[in-house]
Amino acid sequence: MASQAITPASKGWHTSDKQCGRVWKALQALHGKHAQWPEFDARVRAHLGVLRGELAALYGQRDDFETFLIELLDAAFGSWVERPADLKALDRQREAEPHWFESQKMLGGVCYVDLFAGTFTGVEAQIPYFKELGLTYLHLMPPFLCPEPHSDGGYAVSSYRQTKPSLGRIADLRRLAEQLRKEGISLVLDFVFNHTSDEHEWAQGALGGDPHYQDFFYIFPDRKQPDAYELTLREIFPDEHPGAFSQLADGRWVWTTFHSYQWDLNYSNPAVFQAMAGEMLFIANLGVEFLRMDAVAFIWKQLGTSCENLPQAHNLLRAYNALARIAAPSLLFKSEAIVHPDDVVSYISPAECQLSYNPLQMALLWNTLATREVNLLQQALEQRHNLPAGTAWVNYVRSHDDIGWTFADEDAVHFGINGFNHRQFLNRFYVNRFAGSFARGVPFQDNPVIGDCRISGTAASLCGLEQGDPHAVARLLLLYSVALSSGGIPLIYLGDEIGALNDASYVNDPGKAGDSRWVHRPARNEARYAQRQDPTTDAGRIHAGLRRLIALRKHLPVLQGGRLTAFWTHNPSVLGYLRQGDSSRLLVLGNFSEFEQYVAASVLAGIPGTTVDFVGNTAVDPRQGVRLAPYQMLWLGIPA
Ligand code: GLC
Ligand code: GLC
Numbered sequence: 001m002a003s004q005a006i007t008p009a010s011k012g013w014h015t016s017d018k019q020c021g022r023v024w025k026a027l028q029a030l031h032g033k034h035a036q037w038p039e040f041d042a043r044v045r046a047h048l049g050v051l052r053g054e055l056a057a058l059y060g061q062r063d064d065f066e067t068f069l070i071e072l073l074d075a076a077f078g079s080w081v082e083r084p085a086d087l088k089a090l091d092r093q094r095e096a097e098p099h100w101f102e103s104q105k106m107l108g109g110v111c112y113v114d115l116f117a118g119t120f121t122g123v124e125a126q127i128p129y130f131k132e133l134g135l136t137y138l139h140l141m142p143p144f145l146c147p148e149p150h151s152d153g154g155y156a157v158s159s160y161r162q163t164k165p166s167l168g169r170i171a172d173l174r175r176l177a178e179q180l181r182k183e184g185i186s187l188v189l190d191f192v193f194n195h196t197s198d199e200h201e202w203a204q205g206a207l208g209g210d211p212h213y214q215d216f217f218y219i220f221p222d223r224k225q226p227d228a229y230e231l232t233l234r235e236i237f238p239d240e241h242p243g244a245f246s247q248l249a250d251g252r253w254v255w256t257t258f259h260s261y262q263w264d265l266n267y268s269n270p271a272v273f274q275a276m277a278g279e280m281l282f283i284a285n286l287g288v289e290f291l292r293m294d295a296v297a298f299i300w301k302q303l304g305t306s307c308e309n310l311p312q313a314h315n316l317l318r319a320y321n322a323l324a325r326i327a328a329p330s331l332l333f334k335s336e337a338i339v340h341p342d343d344v345v346s347y348i349s350p351a352e353c354q355l356s357y358n359p360l361q362m363a364l365l366w367n368t369l370a371t372r373e374v375n376l377l378q379q380a381l382e383q384r385h386n387l388p389a390g391t392a393w394v395n396y397v398r399s400h401d402d403i404g405w406t407f408a409d410e411d412a413v414h415f416g417i418n419g420f421n422h423r424q425f426l427n428r429f430y431v432n433r434f435a436g437s438f439a440r441g442v443p444f445q446d447n448p449v450i451g452d453c454r455i456s457g458t459a460a461s462l463c464g465l466e467q468g469d470p471h472a473v474a475r476l477l478l479l480y481s482v483a484l485s486s487g488g489i490p491l492i493y494l495g496d497e498i499g500a501l502n503d504a505s506y507v508n509d510p511g512k513a514g515d516s517r518w519v520h521r522p523a524r525n526e527a528r529y530a531q532r533q534d535p536t537t538d539a540g541r542i543h544a545g546l547r548r549l550i551a552l553r554k555h556l557p558v559l560q561g562g563r564l565t566a567f568w569t570h571n572p573s574v575l576g577y578l579r580q581g582d583s584s585r586l587l588v589l590g591n592f593s594e595f596e597q598y599v600a601a602s603v604l605a606g607i608p609g610t611t612v613d614f615v616g617n618t619a620v621d622p623r624q625g626v627r628l629a630p631y632q633m634l635w636l637g638i639p640a
Contacts, residue, residue: 149511177287393488438464
């Protein structure tokens, strides 16, 4: 039985916390005789205190709060009963090994079902390829029912219980999850819980005047409240609509942080939490092991604030997390917060999101390629990399989204860098408006009014492969080398491993034209994949280089976990950090310039004797100083 592995109950909540006791009694009266109750009960005892506490912070003042809590757990028990036996077995296993995802054997991949493999069955047929690459984590972009042709790549969900028919059925998705799991690959899906599409039945109910569903969204009769909110809001997709609201055909206004067909949910209404909790547990029971918590920064609104990263957003996430511990314990969360680095980390804890994208490292990798100066990246590794135990970064080079320059201005000031001006430079550099730039990117949401702009483009095109720059392959491998060795789960945007280039044909698709992010979401390029074993091609060189780094990573226990120590090389173009294992250390050095660089012997004085560079498989004597070829990285093994 699982109970030994479960964290002990917050001491005696049922005596000190009368409400927990009453809720538990009510549940026990409903289900106490059910064969599935004891295991569920053990987890309720362990996590009800937290669940109640987080939800009380949001809804505790309401007369119906206790009833709400009972109904929530009653439905959660229903989900538990339906949860397949093999997932329940996984639940027990994962509770017993809570650090499993910190293994250096972890490797993520992400793709669109339709663009990479057509259908769920097509993805299943790619499992041998995923294994060849070494994936243990596969994020499929949202595959649920969505409007046509505009769906923001599936991020406008019309039903969380139906898939997009062209991809296959729910049963196919469930089978895919099962097949992946058998092969040691965890399925990752999005939990798009900040908004639904305007075709979701809740939105349709609201449009039709049903007061129950009107309360699910932020709908206003006129501009009065929208205007008041907008005084303090940032614009996210200004190309599509200014501000954060869209006008309905009947003249009313609805909150739409993203596109006008993505309606923000009103979490001040507990019925929204309850309804989305049901959808979350449904998705979990499909066999999903990680939920990518979409747009977490935006889920709570409060007049007079930026409506981003509010404390209540954390209460909501921790409440969802506590519910997952109770009814789908192997389910873990990954935070998608592309915001100020202080806010990014605020979502990361075992009780909230165990994983998080590392947008700072991602953006600073690209920054470093542009400037050839490691200062900001080195500082970020030193000051912002290490995370609490039981959590991990997801380190990535490119995602399906744009690159936003989310470094902290106050960090940049330390090097005399003005954040605003520097972002202007980076934008010019990456959209090829800067003489000598190797990058071929495209602007995204260019907002001349406030001077904001973000960048689209595939990793290979941004590294110079598109314009035939001789260092392009080495640049791409260098970036992935950092993602693979700095600590956390590396995530490959599938296509990067064969150097997929920008594809501008999206402009012919009415559902995609107008959103430049599609330039870096090309369909799987069969011809390039066919070249992957051919060392005379770009695809072959990238693939071989990446495969080698992946194999090294998996065989180097020193790369387990996430902690690192920054190692200042005193060469402005050479990044350095140390990973510390039980019996050895690894010093990673990376040259971010197109010139040979030298790290002086004096800097390396603390390193005893001869070391081996695992990447090049050569002996290196630090007493001679270390030379690095353009864009070369070294993984130097050092005995403890
Ligand atoms: C997330 C997704 C992005 C989408 C947005 C709205 O940020 O990554 O692609 O546009 O949420 O759902
Ligand atoms: C999503 C969008 C991105 C935006 C971000 C804001 O990630 O795709 O464009 O910058 O949200 O948090």
